[in-house]
Amino acid sequence: MTDTFSAPPSDKARLEEGSELTPRFDAAGLVTAVVTDAGDGAVLMLAHMNAEALQLTIETGLAHYWSRSRDRLWKKGETSGNMQRVEEIRLDCDQDAVLLKVRVTGHDATCHTGRRSCFYRRVEKTAGGGVHLVSDAEPPKFDPDQVYGKN
Amino acid sequence: MTDTFSAPPSDKARLEEGSELTPRFDAAGLVTAVVTDAGDGAVLMLAHMNAEALQLTIETGLAHYWSRSRDRLWKKGETSGNMQRVEEIRLDCDQDAVLLKVRVTGHDATCHTGRRSCFYRRVEKTAGGGVHLVSDAEPPKFDPDQVYGKN
Numbered sequence: 610m611t612d613t614f615s616a617p618p619s620d621k622a623r624l625e626e627g628s629e630l631t632p633r634f635d636a637a638g639l640v641t642a643v644v645t646d647a648g649d650g651a652v653l654m655l656a657h658m659n660a661e662a663l664q665l666t667i668e669t670g671l672a673h674y675w676s677r678s679r680d681r682l683w684k685k686g687e688t689s690g691n692m693q694r695v696e697e698i699r700l701d702c703d704q705d706a707v708l709l710k711v712r713v714t715g716h717d718a719t720c721h722t723g724r725r726s727c728f729y730r731r732v733e734k735t736a737g738g739g740v741h742l743v744s745d746a747e748p749p750k751f752d753p754d755q756v757y758g759k760n
Numbered sequence: 761m762t763d764t765f766s767a768p769p770s771d772k773a774r775l776e777e778g779s780e781l782t783p784r785f786d787a788a789g790l791v792t793a794v795v796t797d798a799g800d801g802a803v804l805m806l807a808h809m810n811a812e813a814l815q816l817t818i819e820t821g822l823a824h825y826w827s828r829s830r831d832r833l834w835k836k837g838e839t840s841g842n843m844q845r846v847e848e849i850r851l852d853c854d855q856d857a858v859l860l861k862v863r864v865t866g867h868d869a870t871c872h873t874g875r876r877s878c879f880y881r882r883v884e885k886t887a888g889g890g891v892h893l894v895s896d897a898e899p900p901k902f903d904p905d906q907v908y909g910k911n
Binding site: 628654655 | 850
């Protein structure tokens, strides 16, 4: 495995229409990753990858990210057991975003709250003209206190 | 309509389990938006929103973003006619990402290359142990030169 990707070409057509994987990492060295369930297409989470995380994800077939909160490489599911087996990786037009289609192991839960998806609240308008968040009724698939330990 | 959102609470439980919409905009004042087709769930694009773009999206039901390349508010489809009617807006656990479920008008194309989705290339391993990008066979739904003008 090479441990770096080639620099993005300055030629826009080559970047957008070419066959070369040249991720456009941002100033922090990251690209954004959208993660969906390969089965039903549900959006499970949004995360970030540095070059090493993307390289490891391609190489091992298990999703790796860069945790911005913990400032370290993060093999998804290393604590919870909810690993992500990657079935497909896609790049967007200007190669600064990655789409992962995955099968989740363990509890089939991706969110640290124990839910299947991190997107468990929708925006709804209130009678008073404002907005609020309404949670899905679906109960969590695991107890975070039990899986991660109480702080 | 108020033109600002409340600051995110310092209490993690309130941020993650509460009903208050308190987006966690980054240092550049942006949250990331994942956009899917409300019909079949296909991931169409990834973009960014500042407070005004999110507010306008909620208020008008049409997706607005902040264009980082053009450094200005961007009503999606203002040039191409491929607007996005928003059917649902979701927030992720820590409220720094938004999921929009949309119906695309016009050519039913979201990408500036004329394709339905920006994620039209998948990563595949090559016989030599490397990787390359393979484009979907689906032809573009519009001609960018015609829609945006050459250059």
